[in-house]
Amino acid sequence: xxxxxxxxxxxxxxxxxxxxxxxxxxxxxxxxxxxxxxxxxxxxxxxxxxxxxxxxxxxxxxxxxxxxxxxxxxxxxxxxxxxxxxxxxxxxxxxxxxxxxxxxxxxxxxxxxxxxxxxxxxxxxxxxxxxxxxxxxxxxxxxxxxxxxxxxxxxxxxxxxxxxxxxxxxxxxxxxxxxxxxxxxxxxxxxxxxxxxxxxxxxxxxxxxxxxxxxxxxxxxxxxxxxxxxxxxxxxxxxxxxxxxxxxxxxxxxxxxxxxxxxxxxxxxxxxxxxxxxxxxxxxxxxxxxxxxxxxxxxxxxxxxxxxxxxxxxxxxxxxxxxxxxxxxxxx
Amino acid sequence: xxxxxxxxxxxxxxxxxxxxxxxxxxxxxxxxxxxxxxxxxxxxxxxxxxxxxxxxxxxxxxxxxxxxxxxxxxxxxxxxxxxxxxxxxxxxxxxxxxxxxxxxxxxxxxxxxxxxxxxxxxxxxxxxxxxxxxxxxxxxxxxxxxxxxxxxxxxxxxxxxxxxxxxxxxxxxxxxxxxxxxxxxxxxxxxxxxxxxxxxxxxxxxxxxxxxxxxxxxxxxxxxxxxxxxxxxxxxxxxxxxxxxxxxxxxxxxxxxxxxxxxxxxxxxxxxxxxxxxxxxxxxxxxxxxxxxxxxxxxxxxxxxxxxxxxxxxxxxxxxxxxxxxxxxxxx
Numbered sequence: 001x002x003x004x005x006x007x008x009x010x011x012x013x014x015x016x017x018x019x020x021x022x023x024x025x026x027x028x029x030x031x032x033x034x035x036x037x038x039x040x041x042x043x044x045x046x047x048x049x050x051x052x053x054x055x056x057x058x059x060x061x062x063x064x065x066x067x068x069x070x071x072x073x074x075x076x077x078x079x080x081x082x083x084x085x086x087x088x089x090x091x092x093x094x095x096x097x098x099x100x101x102x103x104x105x106x107x108x109x110x111x112x113x114x115x116x117x118x119x120x121x122x123x124x125x126x127x128x129x130x131x132x133x134x135x136x137x138x139x140x141x142x143x144x145x146x147x148x149x150x151x152x153x154x155x156x157x158x159x160x161x162x163x164x165x166x167x168x169x170x171x172x173x174x175x176x177x178x179x180x181x182x183x184x185x186x187x188x189x190x191x192x193x194x195x196x197x198x199x200x201x202x203x204x205x206x207x208x209x210x211x212x213x214x215x216x217x218x219x220x221x222x223x224x225x226x227x228x229x230x231x232x233x234x235x236x237x238x239x240x241x242x243x244x245x246x247x248x249x250x251x252x253x254x255x256x257x258x259x260x261x262x263x264x265x266x267x268x269x270x271x272x273x274x275x276x277x278x279x280x281x282x283x284x285x286x287x288x289x290x291x292x293x294x295x296x297x298x299x300x301x302x303x304x305x306x307x308x309x310x311x312x313x314x315x316x317x318x319x320x321x322x323x324x325x326x327x328x329x330x331x332x
Numbered sequence: 333x334x335x336x337x338x339x340x341x342x343x344x345x346x347x348x349x350x351x352x353x354x355x356x357x358x359x360x361x362x363x364x365x366x367x368x369x370x371x372x373x374x375x376x377x378x379x380x381x382x383x384x385x386x387x388x389x390x391x392x393x394x395x396x397x398x399x400x401x402x403x404x405x406x407x408x409x410x411x412x413x414x415x416x417x418x419x420x421x422x423x424x425x426x427x428x429x430x431x432x433x434x435x436x437x438x439x440x441x442x443x444x445x446x447x448x449x450x451x452x453x454x455x456x457x458x459x460x461x462x463x464x465x466x467x468x469x470x471x472x473x474x475x476x477x478x479x480x481x482x483x484x485x486x487x488x489x490x491x492x493x494x495x496x497x498x499x500x501x502x503x504x505x506x507x508x509x510x511x512x513x514x515x516x517x518x519x520x521x522x523x524x525x526x527x528x529x530x531x532x533x534x535x536x537x538x539x540x541x542x543x544x545x546x547x548x549x550x551x552x553x554x555x556x557x558x559x560x561x562x563x564x565x566x567x568x569x570x571x572x573x574x575x576x577x578x579x580x581x582x583x584x585x586x587x588x589x590x591x592x593x594x595x596x597x598x599x600x601x602x603x604x605x606x607x608x609x610x611x612x613x614x615x616x617x618x619x620x621x622x623x624x625x626x627x628x629x630x631x632x633x634x635x636x637x638x639x640x641x642x643x644x645x646x647x648x649x650x651x652x653x654x655x656x657x658x659x660x661x662x663x664x
Binding site: 005006007008009010011012013014015016017018079146148150151152155156157158159167169171175176177178180181184185188196197200223224225226227275276277279296298302303304305306307308309310311312313314315316317318319320 | 337338339340341342343344345346347348349350411478480482483484487488489490491499501503507508509510512513516517520528529532555556557558559607608609611628630634635636637638639640641642643644645646647648649650651652
């Protein structure tokens, strides 16, 4: 059973997940391109994954058979255990609990494609609808604290399977990075009675120096303090705290935008890997005026080295103003 | 001039260092082994680096000529500017100041070696003495806040030159990770009148489940909440807050221990890259009872993916108890 541990000094949290040892390509040594001989995510290979939790499929097709468009399955090598005792225990050197939560894979297409940018906008929209549906369902279970949707593309970004997929991890605690943002946004709202994310989106649209694209419902920028070259952030233009409450219209608009942004990123960085993260508000909160869901896109063109690990401060060699200009101009 | 920026929401700090664009192998795409055609760090190539700041060399030899054992030079592509106006400015979206500080390279040997483990204990001790001497000098200048010594080995760990070297970055602010540890240690001391690091070192020596080695003056463990497989931490056994105040005896003992630990790590992980970090107390503090210098060794066997970036929580597939047992038993 995986364990959740917290460092007594840095407060850093770690999931010790020994069962993931057997995961293929775990120690791929970063060198090689990720490759699967028999892809377990392709149509026809449904029996190679655990049974599906959710699938958008033809009405005549059967669960765990052919005929699906998007398919959500439990991760075969989960970093978290679905059920278990969540009581907190102590160890002399720190805090200890079983790592309870949910670890799922969202398979984005029945075809063996490598990038979301190879899908049509409608297909991408279904992927984002699957994110929303799974988050809604997990939130309604009332047992977990936070759900993160993320995508690893390329070995440098932590991917071990090539077929386009994303992941959902829902956990029993509010993670440090979310807690930090939540608190800063709360303080800003207490002082100014405004949402700091809304402010930022409006300012960036007015200044136009870090703007990549404004779509009907969303805005994409290169953040002022970008940690990585070509880092991007996408906000809905209207205030909304929870991603899982997003309307179909906004999701479809977001899907088109994400498809274009990832195609541009792939061109600008010659296909280097990236991660994207869908940040929503904590599960146990209703709509709030201070928090705003957003998508972070983190290209892995540079490598975090000793300075970054030691200080938490990043060195970025591409100013976001230049990155935004290049990305905005790229024809795709 | 590099800029120091802070994100208004995450409080994350970033150095935008455009001049590092030209750094060789910057975008090495993680794939390739780091290689230099003409190594700028070898004896005889002294003119290829900026002039030396410090060198341990034969009394008859001349600065920036042959005859040195350890050589410290400014980084040719610094992420920080040595001098500049440090006044804080605002930008609508965040905090902005010029990124003032020092970025130096410690060349560990005149011979083209790749690992510190290839040096004798006496040679390694001289490298650690160079760390100490440079930190002392910078601390005495009274203009910077913190100095971090770090080492990147292998492309996966952010290295761009193969020849064994480490780096020193001294900065004008206390980094987030250090601030966090400092504060937690202060709170622990306020409550218990003990140093949390001393407690930890004593407990680990008593429990012997995460112990790698106890030397005369130091102890090496795999931390309870290890983020990475085979992560290690080294503490001096007697309380000392500042690395730069370490005696020659302790440094020599540390050197022998580090040499053995790195040789073991290289065997256990088949030469995968790693970072190590020497954490000391902030420059503007005298000896304090609550903080304790330490060396972190972070192997890069696994890759931080979307979950880690999104939550700050790490997934580690090798329990530190197993890592410690394996490392302790390895013959080198």
